Amino acid sequence: MIEFNNVSKVYEHEGQHLTAVKDANLQVERGEIFGVIGFSGAGKSTLVRLANQLERPTSGEVLVDGFDMTNLSAKDLRSVRRQISMIFQHFNLLESKTVYHNVAFPLILAGESKSTIKERVEEILDFVGLKDRANYYADQLSGGQKQRVGIARALATSPNILLCDEATSALDPETTQSILELLKRIRDEYNMTILMITHEMDVIKDICDRVAVMEGGEIIEQGAIFDLFTNPKHSTTRKFVESVMKADVPKSILADIETYNDSRHIYRVTFLRSRAGEPVLSRVAKKFNVEVNILYGQILEIQDTPFGNLIVELQGGDDEVLKSLNYIKETVSVERVLVDAS
Numbered sequence: 001m002i003e004f005n006n007v008s009k010v011y012e013h014e015g016q017h018l019t020a021v022k023d024a025n026l027q028v029e030r031g032e033i034f035g036v037i038g039f040s041g042a043g044k045s046t047l048v049r050l051a052n053q054l055e056r057p058t059s060g061e062v063l064v065d066g067f068d069m070t071n072l073s074a075k076d077l078r079s080v081r082r083q084i085s086m087i088f089q090h091f092n093l094l095e096s097k098t099v100y101h102n103v104a105f106p107l108i109l110a111g112e113s114k115s116t117i118k119e120r121v122e123e124i125l126d127f128v129g130l131k132d133r134a135n136y137y138a139d140q141l142s143g144g145q146k147q148r149v150g151i152a153r154a155l156a157t158s159p160n161i162l163l164c165d166e167a168t169s170a171l172d173p174e175t176t177q178s179i180l181e182l183l184k185r186i187r188d189e190y191n192m193t194i195l196m197i198t199h200e201m202d203v204i205k206d207i208c209d210r211v212a213v214m215e216g217g218e219i220i221e222q223g224a225i226f227d228l229f230t231n232p233k234h235s236t237t238r239k240f241v242e243s244v245m246k247a248d249v250p251k252s253i254l255a256d257i258e259t260y261n262d263s264r265h266i267y268r269v270t271f272l273r274s275r276a277g278e279p280v281l282s283r284v285a286k287k288f289n290v291e292v293n294i295l296y297g298q299i300l301e302i303q304d305t306p307f308g309n310l311i312v313e314l315q316g317g318d319d320e321v322l323k324s325l326n327y328i329k330e331t332v333s334v335e336r337v338l339v340d341a342s
């Protein structure tokens, strides 16, 4: 649906060249929610603006629905662009206009009749849960409601692709969840293709099918969410994953682990997929001469798949600990050891 082939974007500023996107390759499939994550300045906004040709690439090609956006006539480009809508971090609403008018705006520009506009606006406001706010002014709404208006406006012209530029970054966690639920519903009910950029791994975890990680203009890693979470390869990807994994570990436990001395055996044990429910640690305690002390445990759900994450201490002689560890690794695919004090 959206394809980047060897795309680069170089800006020239006061005689200096700055490569904002470097040799990017990615494919977003129809009906997929694809996330792009990176720290500030990584090139995410530029990448998403290349998707609808708000920016022209310096080299490479951008295909949308098979059309090479870099080689279209102005008329054809307008027509392909009509399939693409965008929502923004700060909503970009007409603050002095009503909710109704904001959503009607792109339909008025498209020359639709009054009756078509009325029908469509009412339908879409109902869909985003703002039917009773049609006559409110945008500046009378909460942030979450404003983003719903932004989404309704984006959907008004029935696009196939929705680009989301940090769409939840200005919202509190609860409102973020409700907007993410709405985006999922849009994908499911309209088979929308969604390309979203964010710096929040939580957002990626909750909604995306696949993700690309950007750094210094390059896509340094990409893949299915589950694979990326359970087996991140690049150190920046690991940082993003740990921002979610560590977020829930109580500070007192983290501080405690850091003070453990070399003679103790502390491991992070990662349980994948259906194995998350297996009683492997109690089996280890019965089978070997060790005690298992669970310091911290968490089971995340990534794309409806359980992903267990435990920090355990194995107490016993070095030999027994080694045997136990090998047993755990065989049985539940221990992915990696965070703290190996042995």
Ligand SMILES: Nc1ncnc2c1ncn2[C@@H]1O[C@H](COP(=O)(O)OP(=O)(O)OP(=O)(O)O)[C@@H](O)[C@H]1O
Binding pocket: 011, 012, 013, 018, 019, 020, 038, 039, 040, 041, 042, 043, 044, 045, 046, 047, 199
């Ligand atoms: N129009 C422009 N002219 C010159 N340089 C630009 C322009 N737009 C972006 N850049 C530069 O390109 C790099 C990537 O910027 P971009 O906005 O794509 O990053 P980002 O990952 O979206 O960052 P943020 O999360 O802070 O918005 C930055 O160094 C930025 O200064």
